[in-house]
Amino acid sequence: MQIELPARLPFSLPAVVRSHGWIQLAPFESLGDLGAFRYVDLLSSGKVVELRLNPAPSGVSLSVDADLLPSDTEEIQGKLTWMLGLDQDFSDFYALASREPKLAYIVKQARGRILRSPTFFEDVLKTILTTNTAWGGTKRMVSALVDHLGSPLPSDPGCRAFPSPAQVASLDEDALRNTIRLGYRAPYVLELARLVSGGALDLEAFKTSDLPTHELRAQLLAIKGVGGYAAANLLMLLGRYDYLPVDSWAIKVVSHEWYEGQPIGPSQVEAAFEPWGEWKGLAYWFWDWVYLK
DNA sequence: GGTAGACCTGGACGC
């Protein structure tokens, strides 16, 4: 099956794929420099399918090598619309960014969308695995989860989907700690998986919630393992940009941008982007940093 | 409300 999914323009598949590191985490796999990628997905019907995405003139081209029911196709289209932000509108942000030399490039390059996982459970779990570790550690932990627990792709059993909450909850804390090697994060991941698989926590509802951002943030902070940095990152994935994901990297780049590399704290990072209001997260994310030149 | 220490792993470094 091959279909084309339209996107609200301007749209750039490479811009979405390169928006952050998710493309490097299983079961995503980049397929070249033009934004093409594949993703192994477990559908609600239980089928495991490989989704292949390529750029197309009006959005993206999807190919799936599997027999699908209409309900499967509808589910896949809905997931990809969310993952790639196909219907997101950044015109208000672009109007502001076009007047800021450090952000003007994003309009030309159609930046703004941030690659998401199909489920918010996957994004929350992966975000917890980004905290207090190097990026290599995050990749290792995610790969171990997928390899040990994910459902295999029938045509290539070596490739697996991201495990469902029930699949993660099927392991005990000791196995998550010592086999998957999540370390001290194991009880956080297990509690999250149990809450979601048991129905006590509806993470998918976060996607469409109309709660004010500060209330949504409070609910995210109630998840064990999610602190201020992780919550801000997750809010960005939900399309809420009014909190900054302040980590050691943010402090470093802001220090070099405005404080000549001198030691600063989180409050200086916050102050630097305060004028951007509801767009501060995006302004920070796509800022053309002096430090990177 | 603010702060100190613990948590766990991998990488860098010195020997």
Place this chain on the structure above:
DNA sequence: GCGTCCAGGTCTACC
């Protein structure tokens, strides 16, 4: 090859 130190956010206990 081995041991030590450090970086990376969050949680808990304490003040």
